[in-house]
Amino acid sequence: MPVLLGDKLVIAISSRALFDLDDSHQVYEQEGLEAYRQYQIAREDEPLAPGEAFQLVQKLLRINSLLEGESRVEVVLLSRNSADTGLRVFNSIQHYQLGITRAAFAGGRSPFTYVPAFGCHLFLSTHADDVRSTLEAGFAAATILPSGRPRDTGDELRIAFDGDAVLFSDESEQVFQRDGLEAFQAKERAAAREPLAGGPFKHFLAALNRIQTEFGVDDCPIRTALVTARGAPAHERVIRTLREWDIRLDESLFLGGLDKSEFLRAFGADLFFDDQEGHCQRAVGVVPTGHVPHGISNLRKTS
Structure with missing residues (x-):
């Protein structure tokens, strides 16, 4: 029997919203895709620093530990990376012990088309065009803006x-x-x-x-x-x-x-x-x- 996410709250998040990939993105912009690929592979065992939406995801996933029985919140990763360059992202997820097990790596294309397939209630990304496409398809989405501000540590x-x-x-x-x-x-x-x-x-x-x-x-x-x-x-x-x-x-x-x-x-x-x-x-x-x-x-x- 296939696994269904059912009535869970499902949040999709891009890798750049979850982790700080500014240095990696600069390599991509300045030196191209192959340089970016090599940069990520060489550092795939180095955990990425938390991004703008990292604490939000932590608090969402914490809700599952407060409810008895089946978990009620699912966070999925939707990324423009390939699985090859995205390995560092998944290694970072494991490093921080985030309960994220599902992902779609779109290999350079927009991953927004997987929002309905996962049954997502919300897509958070730093890529404005992906956000617009998701909204036009009838799903909630927002472009996470850079702030660089320290985060509150409360659990609520x-x-x-x-x-x-x-x-x-x-x-x-x-x-x-x-x-x-x-x-x-x-x-x-x-x-x-x-x-x-x-x-x-x-x-x-x-x-x-x-x-x-x-x-x-x-x-x-x-x-x-x-x-x-x-x-x-x-x-x-x-x-x-x-x-x-x-x-x-x-x-x-x-x-x-x-x-x-x-x-x-x-x-x-x-x-x-x-x-x-x-x-x-x-x-x-x-x-x-x-x-x-x-x-x-x-x-x-x-x-």
């Missing part, structure tokens, strides 16, 4: 989400950008009882939420937050939408246009997802950040 996994174009569709953001704040607020007030359509991260949040329900309130290892520029009266539609979806967020911050950075610092996010590059560039100075190139704010970059 804290994930923060922007609302429009991330958890929700960008239908309201389109009104705001086309007609301005007053029209946006009037539309949201009139549509307060009409649930918003889901955005690319709805199913990922729902999968997180299912795991949260397996723990008591006081011992849950996952904490989620909505951090949105919306304020009153546009808050009501968001609250009613989440209620309609039967999805719980632990914290909801309606900032009414305030800069999100200090609020993200206060929440202590292990990763924050936002569709707008300006928000991401400010946030990455305080917390690890993933850019979600989806919706009207990113149309100019795909045209």
Whole structure:
């Protein structure tokens, strides 16, 4: 009988998001593929340093040790490397004792096509084109931005989400950008009882939420937050939408246009997802950040 991942939370991650491959990538850019291959083979027993999403993966996999019975979180490696050059990555996985056993090495091509095959809820990568392709295929994905900041060592996994174009569709953001704040607020007030359509991260949040329900309130290892520029009266539609979806967020911050950075610092996010590059560039100075190139704010970059 084939093994199926079933109702696990499945996260796909690229090798450059998991480990620091900047030196290796520089060899590839400057000297070409064969030099890169030889560089990796010569160092395949030298563990790579942790990358931007390393601690996130550690915390995700730790959840399995807290639940009795079958594990509930699966992390798979999706890499543009070949299996030959990727051996160093797997050796590093073993060095850090990460519970990652499945991988797809695409041999120089984009590995995003394996996202649906693995049943992934989320793909994290440093390669923006792979992220865009994954989003266009209907799956949650984000480009992990470089920060170089030291990581918190606490065990609780804290994930923060922007609302429009991330958890929700960008239908309201389109009104705001086309007609301005007053029209946006009037539309949201009139549509307060009409649930918003889901955005690319709805199913990922729902999968997180299912795991949260397996723990008591006081011992849950996952904490989620909505951090949105919306304020009153546009808050009501968001609250009613989440209620309609039967999805719980632990914290909801309606900032009414305030800069999100200090609020993200206060929440202590292990990763924050936002569709707008300006928000991401400010946030990455305080917390690890993933850019979600989806919706009207990113149309100019795909045209």
